[in-house]
């Protein structure tokens with residue numbers, strides 16, 4: 001299988017390397033002069049962390065394996081503080097590096113710990129879920145949750161490289177894998193409708209790493225993300241499009257106490273954003289129907305509890321796109337045509353939720 005390298009431009013350009021059995025590329029991404037490498041990984045995935053540690057050790061670095069709690073439980077200030085203590089104990093300096101191995105939750109945490117330790121040390125991300133590869137590990141958004149909401153603390157800290165070893169996808173639980181499809185489908189609606197056609201061509205295959213179009217879907221989504229974050233790292237403009245569906249999604253995750261997968265919440269959030277776009281007169285029912293049908297075809301949810309609306313509305317206040325009391329949504333004016341929707345009337349917000357509610 002070939003190895004692809006997708007460049008992310010910006011102040012400090014880096015590569016997203018994609019292929020099977022590509023761990024040999026890791027020392028090159030770490031670069032010269034690194035002595036100690038802290039490998040942050042879920043405690044539940046020792047079999048995935050071990051070869052990563054082995055590849056780093058074989059290149060002559062000193063490896064410090066740092067297991068953290070699984071999934072969203074890792075994205076807390078307590079776990080970040082444990083990493084800071086470990087970095088101190090093991091002497092991680094500004095010429096050393098952190099490697100994040102795992103799903104998006106682990107790479108978000110590892111990136112955040114690296115961004116804040118000594119005001120910023122090098123991080124290389126090794127995503128091992130579909131969602132991590134196509135979204136979380138690329139682009140330098142790092143963060144943790146607080147009791148008030150999702151990703152409320154974090155920083156923009158681009159990695160020095162991202163290594164997507166496609167062989168790791170084989171063991172990802174089906175529902176977690178399918179969650180990653182939500183972020184790929186998001187890419188289809190906001191930038192590259194060819195993604196939608198590929199999934200519609202083989203929705204069952206899309207649910208598996210060995211699917212006919214998997215490699216192309218991954219690369220198309222990574223290219224979208226690389227182009228957007230390369231142009232606007234700090235979300236001053238175009239990067240906001242990557243937040244399509246996320247205003248409601250993050251509120252749902254908060255209501256669910258982070259027990260719902262991010263991708264599942266994003267799927268519901270995209271239906272909501274599509275309904276907002278339709279009710280605001282921007283798109284026809286065809287795009288909304290396509291949203292529901294493609295999400296359903298791969299097994300993603302498209303509705304949420306009616307009685308949760310007051311709580312969801314309250315949590316949306318703290319969305320990072322809000323400006324003062326004014327909410328801001330990312331909406332569609334058509335396929336691959338994205339706009340901000342500022343300060344929508346409450347009646348519109350409620351009417352769109354009524355279309356999502358069950």
Ligand SMILES: NC(=O)c1ccc[n+]([C@@H]2O[C@H](COP(=O)([O-])OP(=O)(O)OC[C@H]3O[C@@H](n4cnc5c(N)ncnc54)[C@H](O)[C@@H]3O)[C@@H](O)[C@H]2O)c1
Pocket residue numbers: 042044045048070071072075102103104105106108128129130131132135136137138139140141142151168169170171172173176179180183261262263
């Ligand atoms: N920073 C960003 O730009 C960005 C973008 C999108 C999502 N995110 C964040 O990413 C997170 C979601 O990521 P996710 O969907 O990868 O979830 P996750 O990190 O919770 O991983 C899902 C599950 O899969 C397990 N797992 C990981 N790799 C595995 C493998 N190869 N084999 C078997 N099990 C494996 C994990 O241990 C976990 O239980 C959310 O916190 C979300 O906010 C961040």
Ligand SMILES: O=C(O)C(=O)C[C@@H](O)[C@H](O)[C@H](O)COP(=O)(O)O
Pocket residue numbers: 135139141150151183235239240242243246320
């Ligand atoms: O990279 C981005 O920018 C995104 O918005 C990608 C999202 O898929 C991702 O979930 C991100 O973490 C959400 O960011 P937030 O700023 O709304 O927390």
Ligand SMILES: [Zn+2]
Pocket residue numbers: 135183246262266
């Ligand atoms: Zn997301």
